[in-house]
Amino acid sequence: MTKFNRCKFKLSLVFGKCNNKYMTVKVNNLIQKPLDGRVDMELDLVLPENVVIKTSGKNLKYDTKMNSKGEIIEDLYVKIESISLDGFPLGERYIHQLITINTDDGNHVSTSYLGFNGEVVLEFAEDNAFFQVLKIKNL
Helix, strand or coil: CCCEEEEHHHHHHHHEEECCCCEEEEECCCEECEECCEEEEEEEEEEEEEEEEEEECCCCCEEEEEECCCEEEEEEEEEEEEEEEEEEEEEEHHHHCCCCEEECCCCEECCECCCCEEEEEECCCCCCCCHHHHHHHHH
């Protein structure tokens, strides 16, 4: 019997470096070390399940550099580049508009650009990967 509640979760992250360091990222409590500024990872999920992305290590005073015009020229960040369940991409709208980071200082920011210390909780409440993807696509 096929178990539709079991699926592969794939996540691609891009890291920005400042002062020759990267932010620390944990996905479901597993520390992710960037290789050439990237992390591509895969997890086996049993739905329903949450995936928690925790970012830390950024000091707002020292980990963003600006030029004389006030433009950011170097920043410490993690950007969510792509997410898929069982090979189905969750899409640009989900990534850029429906993900919220709850920052350590109490703010809630909807973004795929995680330039703050905080936590993102990706809630996959359906018990079927296909239904979960359909639900996300119809949000």
